[in-house]
Amino acid sequence: MTIIQRFIKSLYSPKDIAKYRFLGIGRTILYVFLLMLLSTIPSLYHLSKMSIQALNEGKQIFMDELPPFIIENGELTSNESKPIIIKKDGFDIIFDSTGQTTENDVRNHGNAIALLKDEFFVVNNQTGQNFSYSTFQDNKMENKDIDKFLTSIHGVLWIVLPIIFVFLYLFTAALGFIKVSIFAGIGVLIAQALNRKLQYRQSWRLAAHSITLPTVFFFLMDAIKTVVPGGLFINWIVCFIMLYLSIREIPQPKIKA
Structure with missing residues (x-):
């Protein structure tokens, strides 16, 4: 048989x-x-579908939907005077270079990705993980740099x-x-x-x-x-x-x- x-x-x-x-x-x-x-x-x-979709959406968001910004000396700076919230399917993207938004504010969104004044913060079902910009304090990062980074990830995916x-x-x-x-x-x-x-x-x-x-x-x-x-x-x-x-x-x- x-x-x-x-x-x-x-x-x-x-x-x-x-x-x-x-x-x-x-x-x-x-x-x-x-x-x-x-x-x-x-x-x-x-996993493959989610990874490709996340990379493609990430490139679109950083290049087309978020305002020009710079991460330098451990801080996020831009010309925006108030926080920006972009709603996607199942999660929110929060951009705030003013320092008004706190981690607790991000947690209230349930599922969210936040670029805050001094850190990158990810929340999944109100469980958060932060990544300080001070890790990149020797480097200057802009929208185009993140776009290049995401493109390089796509290449080795x-x-x-x-x-x-x-x-x-x-x-x-x-x-x-x-x-x-x-x-x-x-x-x-x-x-x-x-x-x-x-x-x-x-x-x-x-x-x-x-x-x-x-x-x-x-x-x-x-x-x-x-x-x-x-x-x-x-x-x-x-x-x-x-x-x-x-x-x-x-x-x-x-x-x-």
């Missing part, structure tokens, strides 16, 4: 999953690696993104193997309760295929950027149910007369 056939049957057939307990361990490990690769694809897509993806995939794969190993132990306990003969290594193979359905479901939810309330709980419950049903399909040992 090909890996694609196993993948399809693992979505709906506990009876077929039960047969996979005799599968070679190498083929099972490869299956888990491919499942984790599938689950990582939406994150890579959204296709080198950075694959590196991020590799680390993200390895992290996801590690979590996947830990999850399968935990469910393999649970499977042994279920087998004992149901009076089924099942060794840990066989239970590991069943667990590896039992995670298919929730993995595909959350792959689709991530692909369309839909948050599932209680997602972790639902994920593990579905894994447990598929594992339980597949162990039930294992024949009970014959009682010797």
Whole structure:
């Protein structure tokens, strides 16, 4: 049976999953690696799309929407006499070279990016992180300098993104193997309760295929950027149910007369 056939049957057939307990361990490990690769694809897509969009919007904002400014000697200066607020989808951009806007004012916007008098301040759900201009006190920065910086980042983006993806995939794969190993132990306990003969290594193979359905479901939810309330709980419950049903399909040992 090909890996694609196993993948399809693992979505709906506990009876077929039960047969996979005799599968070679190498083929099972490869299956888990491919499942984790599938689950990582939406994150890579959204990260790539968000990074490109952020860079393009950043270039447009700094060159076209913000007034000319200079960051020198740890301070932001411009000819503006009052703060400027630019509203974008999901966040605000605040520009204030007058010193009137405080960090607390920025936090009240929920999600915001602020160029203040003496610092760059980022807020996400009212959690803020500041970056002092004094870090660049030996350099003079203007709109065009930031535009060049963003352009240089765009040039290396296709080198950075694959590196991020590799680390993200390895992290996801590690979590996947830990999850399968935990469910393999649970499977042994279920087998004992149901009076089924099942060794840990066989239970590991069943667990590896039992995670298919929730993995595909959350792959689709991530692909369309839909948050599932209680997602972790639902994920593990579905894994447990598929594992339980597949162990039930294992024949009970014959009682010797």
